[in-house]
Amino acid sequence: MTAFLGNLLGKLLKFVYDIVSNIGTEPEKFSYYAMAIIITTIIFKLILLPISLHQSKSTKKMNDLQPKIKEIQNKYKNDPQTQQAKMMEVYKENKYNPMSGCLILLIQFPIIIAFFKVMGNPVTFAxxxxxxxxAMNKSFLWIANLENPDPYMWGLPLLAAATTYLQSLTMSAAATADPQAQATQRTMNIFLPFMIFFAARGFxxxxxxYWVISNTFQVIQQLISNRSLGKIKEETR
Incomplete structure (x- = not known):
């Protein structure tokens, strides 16, 4: 599945590269290859945008339902069957599918892995x-060749970590109000950027x-989504 998606996304990368390489003169420090990666990443995120927006709405709705869910859990803590039935009633009344978040992640995951494979092996897939x-120029600003790791840890590795942290923060703003989930999210907000930083130094x-552009797009999208969903909630009060 990921190989099939990788070939499709690889063709997209090659298509974008062919277009930008026929426009003007290639800058010495900003190669057509770097431009193609940036543009393809944005196109890729736009393709996933409807799924991402659906996920944001699903998370927001679950957050709104959390007080009712906690009330049911406390009231029927000694009666699991009734508790489950009451929770399903709340989900049905509010037209919420508790499995929707998982399904959205399952749809996105193989696509993201496939794109990551394309970026890791552009010859095979693109x-x-x-x-x-x-023979292609693969420079990007201070980086002579995008095939190699960034020579400066304050460059793309630091940007990858910083944008990962910002993305985690914007997602936390729409996350569930459940204390346990919030504690897990706070841990991930700290741990994940460090992991990405050290990984980015090696690949x-x-x-x-790709990771920096993808995160930046996601942060902007999440900020707009959080603001829009907040306005909708205020108008319905």
Missing amino acids: FKDPQVYA AAGLAL
């Missing part, structure tokens, strides 16, 4: 000809560039 790929800078 450019096909190793000689053509080897190709092209992957780190």
